[in-house]
Amino acid sequence: MPVPSSEYKIEIEIFEGNGGQLMKEGDEIIYPDFVKEGICAWMYRGDGERSYQVGRKFSYPEEKNKICHWLLDSLKGVLEALSTGETLNWDYKDTPYEKMIDPDGETTEYVRCIDPTASGIVVKIIRTKVTT
DSSP states (O other), X not given: OOOOOTTEEEXXXXXXXXXXXXXXXXXXXXXXXXXXXXXXHHHHHTTSSSOOOTTOEEEETTTGGGSOHHHHHHHHHHHHHHHTTOOOOOOOTTSTTOOOOOTTSEEEEEEEOSOOSTTOOEEEEEXXXXXX
16 A cells, blocks of 8 residues: 655545444444445444444554455555545536545545445545645
8 A cells, every 4th residue: 555645644534334333242243234234344343342433534544454454455546646646537526426626735535445235335535735
């Protein structure tokens, strides 16, 4: 995975997805039928105490070990582009995924997890130019 330039702060935010509500029996996690219930297994397991929910943000690369490996693989190309200052110029105007593109401020990009079921999630990558 590319390491972001020190010029940028990058965050990955869960934008769409279902984490359910983590249930445990003692220390053991009780697993639902993820596909049938449309629950993302990674979001469900969360931090081991609570499920991750929409709005949860992760600093990249500092918290990349908390992110699902399949999801990170889906994000690889976009993270590489944004980390090096590039922008992806399609904008998805008038959709929930409409982006902000500001090379000197904040740029966003939306990426869907590779999970082909209703359990898959969408994350928003937020790149902010760091001013010194």
